[in-house]
Amino acid sequence: AGITAILQQAHRELYNEETANAGLLKAILLNTANDMGNVGPDFLYGWGHVNAYRALLTVENENWLEDAIAQDEINQHTFDIPEDVAEVRIMTYWLDPAGSIMTNKALVNDLNTSLTQPDGTLAEPWLLNPTPDPATLAAPAITGVDDLNNMEQIAIQNPASGTYTLNVEGFEIPFGDHNYFVVWEYRMKEVEMIYPLGGESFEPGRFERIH
DSSP: OHHHHHHHHHHHHHTTTOOOOHHHHHHHHHHTSBOOSSSSOBTTTBTOBOOHHHHHHHHHTTOEEEEEEOTTOEEEEEEEEOSSEEEEEEEEEOOOOOOOTTSSOSOSSEEEEEEEOTTSOEEOOEEOOOOSOHHHHTSOOEESOOSSOSEEEEEEESOOSEEEEEEEEEEEOTTSOEEEEEEEEEEESSOOOOSOOSSOOOOTTOOOOOO
């Protein structure tokens, strides 16, 4: 809650006192989290451990956009990924109303995403198998088409530099246009030290953690 308040304050200071949409802040927190457990999301750690610093950078660098989509539409958003990126993360997130108790899945609006890479190949979002079996629930995430969740993250390790295109498809949008957010992060290969910043004094013999 405290980190969300900091992000909200930063957003208001940067964007003319405008209050950030809750869906945007949630997407940023999910996309920038420190991965834990299996690679990608899992049923034990979710999306990982919140990283306030990376989340704040996403707000400050305006690494996000908002758009709307209708049934059977395909929106495209391009990204120019630089060299020396260790990992790129791109998440599409949308607020979804409560599903009907008469349906077999809770998701009302279903958006599908894929990322066209410079060589023409497609990267798909993380996908978990929700079958209620201990072995299945503990299995690592794979990639594929997700028709159950209102968040889809595409992550690529050591991506080639160049222009990438995010394809957002309105696969099942029953009530007209529906808004969504796209947030992205480039994790660079270089090491950046954020603590100590310089000028600190340390007590001899005391353990200090370097970030």
